[in-house]
Amino acid sequence: MSVLADLLAGVFREPTLAGVARELATLAAPLWLAVLVGLLIGWAWRPRWAAAVQQENPAPPALAHNTSAAAAGESSASASASAVVPRAKVASVAPVEDELPVNTADLMHLRRVVEEKDGGPAWIHMMERTLPTMRYQAWRRDPENGPPQYRSSTIFEDTSPDVVRDFFWDDEFRMKNTWDDMLLQHEILEQCTKTGTMVVRWVRKFPFFCSDREYIIGRRIWASGKTYYCVTKGVPRPSVPRSSKPRRVDLYYSSWCIRPVESRNGDGAMTACEVLLFHHEDMGIPWGIAKLGVQQGMWGCVKRIEPGLRAYEIARTTGEPLSKYAAMAHANTKFIADELISAEDNNDAGSTSNKALAEKPKHWTCNIPKVFLIGGAVALACTFDQGLLTKAVIFGTARRFAGPGRR
Incomplete structure (x- = not known):
């Protein structure tokens, strides 16, 4: 430090301001020259920099072209709106x-969750309850980022997956029978009669200290034999204006796998039906309080489902017409489970190979540009015997460029 101080003192002892400027320029010249040479070497040896710059900063005409293409895509999506028709109009195009x-x-994700192959944390058992014609179990897990997630298994005796599917899809019966007494409003915003896809709006009642909650939900059913995969999730719809009350819930996922299972009578007959439910949502309540509320009130809500289902079966046997919601449950999408598993395995294999390729160690020649840049800067710094300050800056820059792993 004393040598550096003496050098600076000598510079400022110059009798004129021009002399001081000249000496400072002499000290700074090696630094600027090193930077210039380093840039030239880096540009010559790493042409990928130019490509990266071009990708990050596209020319204005290209941007305009992409914007036009995006607008054309939106127009195309609007032109095909007859496939997903707002306000219950009939679809006319595939x-x-x-x-x-x-x-x-969404179907593939639900299948992975059902088979516990989604890579999430382990499920923690919460409760188990039994009624004469219903068995219920519930689990919870807490992901690192996101609200608590819940999994439940409900087995109803002496019923069919078809009836249970329609029962959970029928929003009109939910309110008419009041087995789901939290549902205050429901309406269909969009529907596709070919695939059974719907977008619905719900308003659900919350406790007096919270405002009611609004949900914009996309939902659809896939069928593989007598097993049904029913996906419902929150979807963005900017066309539906937000309000402070009810408060919009954006993060919402509640999906079922409905399948026949063996009755507990022990006769081997597949006369029972299991509903595997997977649910999580961000209601705007602290997650710790939400967990406590769910744990305290879960069974009180669940035990209302079984008498609601039996009332629904009676209504069906008496010939009560299907609601428009239940009718859409019949427009489900058929698929073959083995073919979907094969496609999913191929996707997993492709992503694994891509990941392995991305993690492949780089060849030593990839570090040549960095070596030349650092070496050139060090050589230039050592060439000038009076550039102590410049040497310090250049050596510090070189060390920083090399990265903390090389220190």
């Missing part, structure tokens, strides 16, 4: 799968 609010990717 829908595009990827444009539907609930698509095959």
